[in-house]
Amino acid sequence: MSKPATMRRMPQIAHVDVNCFYASAERAFDPSLEGRPVVVLSNNDGCAVTRSAEAKALGIALGEPWFKLAPRAKEWGLVALSSNYELYGDISARVMELLGRYSAWLEVNSIDEAFLGVKGTPDQLLALGRTMKTAVRRNVGVPVCVGIAPTKTLAKLANKWAKHNPAFDGVCHWDSVAADDRESLMRRLSVIEIWGVATRLTKRLNALGIQSILDLSRADPVMIRDRFSVVMMRTVLELQGTQCIPMEEERIGRDQLIFSRSFATPITTAAAMRQVLSVYGQQASARLAKHGLQAKLLTAFAGTSHFNSKDTSYPSVCVPLPMPTADPVLLTRAAHALLPHIHGGIRYARAGIMVTDLRPTGNQAPLALFENPHEERRVGTLLEDVTRRYGRGSIGLGHAGIRGGPDWTMKRDMLSPRYTTHWDELPLVKAA
Amino acid sequence: MGVVVGPRVIDAGMSLVSVLISPVPVAAGYPSPAQDYFDGRIDLNEHLIKDITSTYVVRVSGDSMEGAGISDGDELIVNRALEPKDGSVVIAVLDGELTIKRLRVTGTGVVLQAENPAYPDIRVPSVSDLVIWGVATRCLHHV
Numbered sequence: 119m120s121k122p123a124t125m126r127r128m129p130q131i132a133h134v135d136v137n138c139f140y141a142s143a144e145r146a147f148d149p150s151l152e153g154r155p156v157v158v159l160s161n162n163d164g165c166a167v168t169r170s171a172e173a174k175a176l177g178i179a180l181g182e183p184w185f186k187l188a189p190r191a192k193e194w195g196l197v198a199l200s201s202n203y204e205l206y207g208d209i210s211a212r213v214m215e216l217l218g219r220y221s222a223w224l225e226v227n228s229i230d231e232a233f234l235g236v237k238g239t240p241d242q243l244l245a246l247g248r249t250m251k252t253a254v255r256r257n258v259g260v261p262v263c264v265g266i267a268p269t270k271t272l273a274k275l276a277n278k279w280a281k282h283n284p285a286f287d288g289v290c291h292w293d294s295v296a297a298d299d300r301e302s303l304m305r306r307l308s309v310i311e312i313w314g315v316a317t318r319l320t321k322r323l324n325a326l327g328i329q330s331i332l333d334l335s336r337a338d339p340v341m342i343r344d345r346f347s348v349v350m351m352r353t354v355l356e357l358q359g360t361q362c363i364p365m366e367e368e369r370i371g372r373d374q375l376i377f378s379r380s381f382a383t384p385i386t387t388a389a390a391m392r393q394v395l396s397v398y399g400q401q402a403s404a405r406l407a408k409h410g411l412q413a414k415l416l417t418a419f420a421g422t423s424h425f426n427s428k429d430t431s432y433p434s435v436c437v438p439l440p441m442p443t444a445d446p447v448l449l450t451r452a453a454h455a456l457l458p459h460i461h462g463g464i465r466y467a468r469a470g471i472m473v474t475d476l477r478p479t480g481n482q483a484p485l486a487l488f489e490n491p492h493e494e495r496r497v498g499t500l501l502e503d504v505t506r507r508y509g510r511g512s513i514g515l516g517h518a519g520i521r522g523g524p525d526w527t528m529k530r531d532m533l534s535p536r537y538t539t540h541w542d543e544l545p546l547v548k549a550a
Numbered sequence: 551m552g553v554v555v556g557p558r559v560i561d562a563g564m565s566l567v568s569v570l571i572s573p574v575p576v577a578a579g580y581p582s583p584a585q586d587y588f589d590g591r592i593d594l595n596e597h598l599i600k601d602i603t604s605t606y607v608v609r610v611s612g613d614s615m616e617g618a619g620i621s622d623g624d625e626l627i628v629n630r631a632l633e634p635k636d637g638s639v640v641i642a643v644l645d646g647e648l649t650i651k652r653l654r655v656t657g658t659g660v661v662l663q664a665e666n667p668a669y670p671d672i673r674v675p676s677v678s679d680l681v682i683w684g685v686a687t688r689c690l691h692h693v
Contacts, residue, residue, distance in 0.1 A: 149681070150646030215603045257604035257631045259683075432603060538606060544625065547641050547648040549612030550669065 130243060130293075131361070133265045133273035134217055134250060135231030137281065140168035143209040144199055146259035147537045147545045155196045159184050160373075161477055163200055163531060167373070200530035201373075203475035207417045207436045208538045210472070212258045215421060215432035220250055222380070222423035222467055229374045229474060233270055240294045247289035267292035270363045271356035274313040275331070279303060304332035304357075314353055319346065331357065375413070377401050378470020384423070385466045388457050391420065395457070398471040399450030406444035406473065413473035414442045416449060418456035423467035431466070433459030436539050442477055449473070598688050604631035606684065608641065608648065615639070615650055617665030620689045626650070628684035634677065643681035644672070650686065653677075 136142055140158035145151045155172035159165065165183045166173070176194055178187060184198060191198060210229045218224050223235030236246055247264040254262045265277030272292050280290035292300065309331055310320045326345070328334050334342075335357035343351035352362045377398040385391050395418060406413060419434035437452040453471050460466070535543035599605045610624045618639060620626070626641075634640050636655040641648050642662060651662035655677065662672040662680070674680055 147648075149643040149648065149683075152646065212603050257601075259630060541607075544607055544609040545648060546611045547608045547626065547650045548644075549610050549614040549620065549622065549650050549664075 128268065129223075129235045129237050130266055130268055131270050131273040132221070132234040132236045132243075132247060132250070133227075133231065133267075133270065133277045134213075134234065134254070134262050135228075135277060136213060136254075137261045137263060138168055138170050139210075139230035139260070140199075140201065140206055141170040141173075142260040143206050144202070144534055145170075146209065147205075148534065151197055155194055156199065157184075157187065157196065158199050158201055159532070160201060161475075163198075166198075167201070198532055200533040201475070202534050202536060203415045204436060204438065204536040204539045205534065207415055207472070207474055208434075209258060209260060211417050211419050211434035211436065213254055213260065213262070214419060215434060216254055216257055217250060218421040218423075218432060218468070219430070220246065224380065224421070224468060226376055226378045226470055226472070228376065229472065233273065236266060240291055244289065244291045244294055247291060248287075251288050261288070263288045263290075265290050265292070268359045269356040269361045271313055271353055272359070275304075275307075275311075278311065301332060304335060305330050307331045309334050312353060312357075314349065319350065322346070373476055374472055374474045375402055375405055375411075375476070376470060376472045378419075378468060378472075380468040381466070385420075385469065386464065387462055388460045391460045391466065391469060392454060392457055394469050395453040395471065396450050398469075399453045400446045402471060402473050403444050403446035403449050406476070407479075410479045411476045412442035412444045412479050413449070414439055414475035414477070415473065416452040417472045417474070418453045418470070419472075420456060420460060420466045420469035422465055429461075429464045431459075431461060431464050435459065442475075444479065598627055599629075600687070601629060601631050605629050610650060614664040614666045614669045615652075618652065618689075619691060620650065620665070620686075621691060623692060625690040626686045627688040627690070629687050630684040632685040632687070634682045634685050639686040641683040641686065643683055648683055653682075 138156075141151070141156040144156065144158065151170075153172065154170070155176055155178070156168075156170040157166040157173050157178060158168040160167045163184050165181050166178055166187065167180070169178050169180065173196065176196070178196075187196065187198065190196070206229060213230070214224070214226050214232060217232055217234060221234035221236055225233040227233055236243060238246065243266050247266050251262055251264050254260060263277050263280045265273045265275065265280055266289075267273040267276045276290040276292045280286040280288050283290075307330060308320070309315050309323050309328060310317060312331055312334070315323075322345075323329075323334065326337075328337055334354060337354055339351045339354045339358075342354050355362045385394065398418075402413070402416075416437045416439060417434060418437070419432070421432045422430050433456060435455045437455050439448060439452055443449065449471075456469075535545070537543060537545045595602065606628050608626050608628055610620055610622060610626060613622050615621075620639070626639075628641055632638075634653050636653065638653045640651060640653045640662075642651055642653075643649070644662075649662075651672070652665060654661040654663055660674050660677050660680065662674075664671070
C-alpha cells in the first residue's frame, strides 16, 4: 500500500466475535458436542437460533422450528439444547473482560462481538489479532475470529472473510491483504453482506446498478445520502476507509440489549459507579418497555484500562431477575450487584449492563394489578405476610410465585447445566 | 467534635465476598483499638483465584485421584490460562469427557497418570496430542 506513514499509524478497528456463540459456549463444557451438529433453541424451545457449522452443513436454516427438526434429529445425530442464558451471559462477560486487556477502547456490540480500537504496524496488528484469538480460546474456551481494518464496516467484512476462508486461520488484517484480493472479494459479495444493509435497501441499491460491495464502495456518498440516508452514506464512506460510525452506547440485538461505554475520565468510586449503573438500569427499562419486552437475566460489568492502570480489575456479575421484568427499580437494583466488586481507588475505564433472556411483555403479567409491584406497596407487604405464614411458593406476583420450578414461563426441556453460575450445577470432571 | 471515619463490614449476600464501605462516623474519644488494623474479612476469591476471567470451578466424579488427595465430590479450581507442565494436575479431554489426570512430561513422551493404582496410565507422544482443558490449582477437599 502506498499510504503515507502517518496513515499507517491511525488507530484501526478490530472486530472480534465468537463463532456460533451459543453452541461454542455449550461445547466449552461438554466436549462430546465437538464435531457434532448442535442447535440451540429459542425461548420455549421454539426454533434454532444458533447452529454449529455441522448443523449448517445439514441444511438447517436459522429460525427453523424445532418441531420440524425433531423427527430427523436422531438420524442426523443432531443435538438440540435450550438457551442457557446464565451460561452465555457469563461466558460473554469473560470474553469481554479478556478483550478489554488488549485495548482501552472496547465497545461491546452484542453478546458475542466487540469492537476494539487498536494501533500498530500491520505486523503488530496481525500479531495482536492472533494473540486475542488464542487467548480467548485458551483462557475462556470459545473460538473467535478477528477482523482488523480502518473502519468498523471493513472490520466486520474482514472478520466475515476470516471466518469463511481457512487461509486466514481466523484473523484477517484488511490492509495486509493484497489490494487485488480485497477488490475481488468486494466484487464477489452482494451489498446485502454488509453490516447494516437490509434486504429492502438491497433492492433499491440494485435498481441503481449497485450490486456488489465494490459497487457501493465506489458510489458517490452525496448521491447515496440524497437517495437513501446519512446512515447509508456512512457505510459508503466506511467502505472507502473513512471512520464515521460513531461509538454507540446502546444496541438492541435479537435477544439482548446492551448499554456500555468507555469513560472519558475514569471512575474511581463505588458511588460514581452506582450512578452509572443506575442510568443504565433506567435506560434498559425504558428501551425494554418501548420494544414491549421483559428481561430475565442481567449482566453488569466494568473494567480498567489495561494500559493506564497497574491495578487491573474486570468485575462482572450475572443476576437472574426474580421474574421477567422491565421494571426500572428491579433492573437498577440488579445492576447494583456489581458494586461490591468495585474497589475504591481503582480507575475503571468502562462499564455496562446487558439484559438477556428477553421475552414479550404479553406472555406473562396475567394480572395488570401486578405489573408494577413498586406502585402497589401493600401488595409486597401482603405477599410477605402470606409467605411468612404459609411458606415460600404459597403466593407470588402473577405466576412468579407459583410452585413448579423457577422457569415457569419457559419450556426449556433440553437445558444444559448452568456450569459457571450455580454451585450445584458445576461441570463434572471424571476421575476414572 | 471530631469524627473518625472508619470502615464497616457488611455481608454482601454473595458467597465468598464481603465488602468494605465507608465512611461511618465514630465519636471521638471512643476509637476502636482494632480499627487501624482492620482491612476486611478474608476474601477467598482474592487468595484462591489468580485470574478470575480464566478460572472455572469443576466437581470431581470418581476416585482415580485419591493419591493426590482429590476425592469424589471435591471441587477443583481450574485456571485455563496456565501452561500445563510436568507434574501439573490437569483436566484433559479424553473421549469427549473432561477427565482429571496428573501430567508427566518426560524425554520419551507424555503420560497422563491416575493417582490410584487401579487405573492405567495413558501415553501419548507429545502434549500437542492432548486437549488440555485447564490446570487445577486448588482442590476444595471435603474433610
